[in-house]
Each structure stands twice: as structure tokens, then as C-alpha cells.
Amino acid sequence: MVLWSNEGIVTASAGLRAFRGDLLDFRDDPRQGVQDAVRHVEDGLLVVRNGLIECTGPATELLRGLPAGTPVADFRGRLLMPGFIDAHVHYVQTDVIASHGKQLLDWLNDYTFPAETAFADPGHAAFAAEFFLDELLRNGTTTAAVYPSVHPQSVQAFFSAADSRRLRMLCGKVLMDRNCPPGLRDEAESAYAESASLIERWHGRNRLLYAVTPRFAATSTERQLELAGRLLDEHPGVRMQTHIAENHAEIRWIAELFPWSSSYLDVYARFGLLRQGALFGHCIHFDDEDWARFAAAGAVAVHCPTSNLFLGSGLFNVDAARRAGARVALATDVGGGTSFSMLRTMHEAYKVAQMGGHAFDSLDAFYLATLGGARALGMEDCIGSFAAGREADFVVLDPGATTLLARRTQQVPAGNVRELLFALMMLGDDRAVQATYILGEAAIINSR
Numbered sequence: 441m442v443l444w445s446n447e448g449i450v451t452a453s454a455g456l457r458a459f460r461g462d463l464l465d466f467r468d469d470p471r472q473g474v475q476d477a478v479r480h481v482e483d484g485l486l487v488v489r490n491g492l493i494e495c496t497g498p499a500t501e502l503l504r505g506l507p508a509g510t511p512v513a514d515f516r517g518r519l520l521m522p523g524f525i526d527a528h529v530h531y532v533q534t535d536v537i538a539s540h541g542k543q544l545l546d547w548l549n550d551y552t553f554p555a556e557t558a559f560a561d562p563g564h565a566a567f568a569a570e571f572f573l574d575e576l577l578r579n580g581t582t583t584a585a586v587y588p589s590v591h592p593q594s595v596q597a598f599f600s601a602a603d604s605r606r607l608r609m610l611c612g613k614v615l616m617d618r619n620c621p622p623g624l625r626d627e628a629e630s631a632y633a634e635s636a637s638l639i640e641r642w643h644g645r646n647r648l649l650y651a652v653t654p655r656f657a658a659t660s661t662e663r664q665l666e667l668a669g670r671l672l673d674e675h676p677g678v679r680m681q682t683h684i685a686e687n688h689a690e691i692r693w694i695a696e697l698f699p700w701s702s703s704y705l706d707v708y709a710r711f712g713l714l715r716q717g718a719l720f721g722h723c724i725h726f727d728d729e730d731w732a733r734f735a736a737a738g739a740v741a742v743h744c745p746t747s748n749l750f751l752g753s754g755l756f757n758v759d760a761a762r763r764a765g766a767r768v769a770l771a772t773d774v775g776g777g778t779s780f781s782m783l784r785t786m787h788e789a790y791k792v793a794q795m796g797g798h799a800f801d802s803l804d805a806f807y808l809a810t811l812g813g814a815r816a817l818g819m820e821d822c823i824g825s826f827a828a829g830r831e832a833d834f835v836v837l838d839p840g841a842t843t844l845l846a847r848r849t850q851q852v853p854a855g856n857v858r859e860l861l862f863a864l865m866m867l868g869d870d871r872a873v874q875a876t877y878i879l880g881e882a883a884i885i886n887s888r
């Protein structure tokens with residue numbers, strides 16, 4: 441499903457430039473058995489024109505055809521891949537990361553809601569947005585589906601900061617009109633009007649897209665959920681993101697708040713929020729019936745392993761999701777999540793899968809963090825791979841970034857990408873990110 445294209449994106453990085461190193465990207469989901477789903481070019485060249493990918497191939501061949509004077513950045517011995525995509529993260533929760541001792545509902549009340557209340561202040565929001573984007577880029581994440589707070593000014597601050605860095609980002613005002621402190625509460629009708637005007641202002645502006653964002657069913661009245669569905673009907677192409685089935689106490693509460701519902705999922709379905717491409721964080725405590733209904737709708741289950749372990753929420757069953765044919769994405773969920781690093785997130789996803797008796801493949805993990813994430817966000821025509829015409833957002837990974845990583849990756853047989861990637865996801869973090877490029881321009885170069 442393609443909901444947005446990059447036609448008309450104006451890039452400031454005029455001209456031709458090239459990047460030499462080992463290239464890795466996906467043409468398709470490696471689990472589907474498609475031939476050449478993984479593309480690995482040792483000593484390759486990534487050629488970028490005006491911020492978009494022109495071509496890739498073996499460096500020795502392509503260098504000969506480059507016009508004299510074309511700048512070539514030399515990353516030989518490094519791995520270049522499309523920038524990571526974090527499918528669920530809260531920029532307003534950066535300051536509550538690593539808050540001790542609570543599970544979901546107490547964690548929200550004691551840490552998260554007080555921190556989010558401060559985002560009524562546009563100055564605070566602007567400062568936090570800049571820190572957050574720096575942190576994403578340091579970790580090689582170039583696109584994210586982002587939760588702000590309930591305050592429209594927190595959306596403004598985030599989109600302004602992302603726009604001035606020319607980032608491709610998804611965000612939308614959090615909707616919550618009950619069961620939260622007064623400083624975080626909106627009203628169904630005014631929140632609808634505020635969302636509509638934010639959509640008008642930001643959706644499709646440069647590289648930004650809007651997501652209607654009811655926090656979770658517990659903090660919205662039925663009227664608010666109904667209006668969220670209406671916003672989606674009125675604005676085709678606008679996305680939807682929310683939380684579901686994360687924690688047992690949460691699920692019991694939803695059953696009390698919506699006594700007519702047959703399940704948590706049924707609540708969202710009733711208001712038209714269970715739909716193609718809708719992003720649902722967690723989906724831990726689903727039964728077979730939920731999975732079948734979820735998969736049939738074409739919704740996306742966003743797996744947030746560091747958060748699920750940190751909050752003691754449970755173990756996401758990626759295998760059950762896949763058996764049902766559901767779409768899956770991967771995310772940090774900071775501040776419930778404990779790291780901005782998608783490498784660390786893959787690491788924890790591996791351990792969660794092991795607890796269910798499954799070995800999560802490294803190719804699967806990197807696919808989900810790149811092309812799979814782009815597909816989940818409906819952005820695969822713009823980002824997520826090195827196909828010609830895609831936007832040149834990419835990360836440079838250093839397999840020798842730490843002494844341990846260097847020692848382990850030196851043992852990887854030449855050409856064994858699966859093993860190299862596994863070492864990177866199990867031992868790597870922000871230290872493995874040497875540089876992050878946005879539209880072919882360096883956004884971060886980590887010095888060491």
C-alpha cells in the first residue's frame with residue numbers, strides 16, 4: 441500500500457555525490473523466499489543525486505562512470521544501509537526513560553503524565569524535540585512514528601523541528617478526554633477541530649505525515665473515538681496510531697469501560713479505527729480470534745520489546761502474528777522502552793522470540809527496521825531501500841566499533857551477511873553508528 445510519494449520533494453543537496461562501502465538493503469521481505477530479497481554489495485557505491493538515490497552497484501564499475509570531481513565519501517569496511525525506522529516512540533517521554541519500579545498504569549500516572557503535562561509550554565516542547573531528533577539520528581534512525589502530548593503546541597514543536605532538518609516523520613496530536621490529569625485532558629469536539637487544523641497545516645508538507653493518535657481506549661470517550669474515525673474518513677492518507685492489549689490490568693479496565701465490547705480490539709473496530717495500515721503498539725495479549733480479525737483488517741502490530749520487558753507487560757508472540765498473516769513492525773517505545781537504538785531493540789526482540797521457542801532471524805530483524813518499517817508506515821515508495829528514486833536517508837555502521845564487536849565480526853566468514861548482521865544486532869548500539877545521512881547530507885557523524 442502506497443499512501444504517499446516523494447514527487448515534488450525539494451532537496452537542498454543539489455548535485456551528484458557518492459558513498460563507497462559495503463551496501464545492504466532489501467528488495468522484499470526475506471521470509472517470503474523471494475530470490476535476491478537481500479541485496480549485499482561488497483565494496484559498493486551508492487550514488488546520490490539531489491538527495492535521491494540514483495543507483496547502486498560495485499564501486500570499481502560505477503566509479504569509472506562518475507563525472508570527474510564527483511565527491512566520493514570513503515566508507516570502505518563499513519556497512520551502508522537505509523536509515524532505521526522506529527514505528528512507535530514518544531518524544532515527550534525522553535525524560536522518563538529508566539523510571540523505576542512500576543507497571544503500565546502506575547507508570548503512566550506516576551511518571552509519564554506529569555512529564556507530558558510540561559509540554560503545554562512551547563519552549564519546553566521545542567527544546568525536547570531537538571534533543572529527541574539528535575538522539576534518533578545518533579542511533580541511525582531517520583524516520584519514526586512519533587507520539588507527542590495532547591497539546592497542539594507539542595505537535596507544532598515536533599513538526600517544525602523535523603521539517604527544519606528535512607526529516608521524514610509521522611506524528612499527530614494525542615487524543616485523551618478522560619481518565620487523565622486536567623492538564624492533559626482535551627475535549628472530543630475541540631480535539632477534533634485542533635486535529636483537523638494540524639492536518640491542514642502539516643500533513644504532506646515536505647516530508648511530514650500526520651497520524652490521528654488516540655492514546656488508548658481508556659483515555660478517550662466513545663465520542664472521541666468516533667471523531668477519530670471521522671478524521672480518518674475525512675482525510676485519506678492520514679495514518680492512525682494507538683496502543684492495545686499491552687497489560688492485563690489495562691485489558692480488564694477496557695472491559696469495564698466498554699461493557700458492550702467483545703474484546704479490546706472490538707472497541708477500536710466499532711469506531712472505524714481498525715483499518716488497513718493502522719499502527720497498534722504492543723498487541724501482546726491477543727487470542728487467535730483477535731489475530732484473525734487484526735490480520736484481515738491489514739493493521740500493523742508494532743512490537744516494542746524493550747518496553748514490554750521493562751514494564752513487565754509480557755512477551756509479544758511474533759510467530760502467532762505471522763501465522764495469522766498479520767503485518768508486524770518494530771519500535772523502541774521510548775520512554776517505556778529503554779533505548780533509542782534499533783540495534784538494541786532487535787537484540788531484545790531476539791530474546792523475546794527465544795522465550796517463545798523461536799529464533800528471530802537477523803535478516804528479518806534488519807528488514808523490519810528498514811523496508812519492513814517503511815511498508816508498515818506506507819512509505820516504501822520514498823524510503824526503506826536503496827532502489828533508484830528513493831530518498832537518500834542512510835546509516836553507516838562500523839562492524840569494528842567496539843573491541844568486542846571487532847573481535848566477533850572478524851570471525852564472520854566473508855560474505856556471511858546473516859552472521860554479520862546478527863553480531864551487529866546483538867553487540868551493537870549507538871557506538872556502531874558512524875554516520876547518519878539525510879537526503880544525502882551528513883546529519884550526524886559520530887567521532888570516536
Ligand code: GUN
Pocket residue numbers: 530544548552655656683686747773776
Ligand atoms: N498505553 C497508553 N499510553 C501508553 C504509553 O505512553 N506508553 C505505553 N507503553 N503504553 C501506553
Ligand code: ZN
Pocket residue numbers: 528529530683721773776
Ligand atoms: Zn507507546
